[in-house]
Amino acid sequence: MSEVLKAIAIADIHGSIAYIEQLVNHVKSNDIHYILVAGDLAADRDKTTFNRVIRGLSLSTDTKVIYVRGESDPITEYTKNNILNVENRQYVVNEITVAGIPPFLDYELKA
16 A cells, blocks of 8 residues: 655745744654645745745755745745745646646736
């Protein structure tokens, strides 16, 4: 019998390192394989906060982090072995496709 893959989906962290620490503990204790991030890791597009939060997620080294940025995240391409930005791309996990559609910003909707 094949192993059951476990994933957890998160969004709207807005820079909370305390939440990330709790999440990493949960991921480690429950053998989670994937963390799916639907954006807003930072607040006010702050690159320092974004990098601190995404590095915190990478503490669960055996877990693949798949993310797309949210409207509060800076435009950045953070890469590390277990972290994948799927913005305008897709990633296939077994028979499941994770597609990254970036946020629509206010000025884009007015055009």
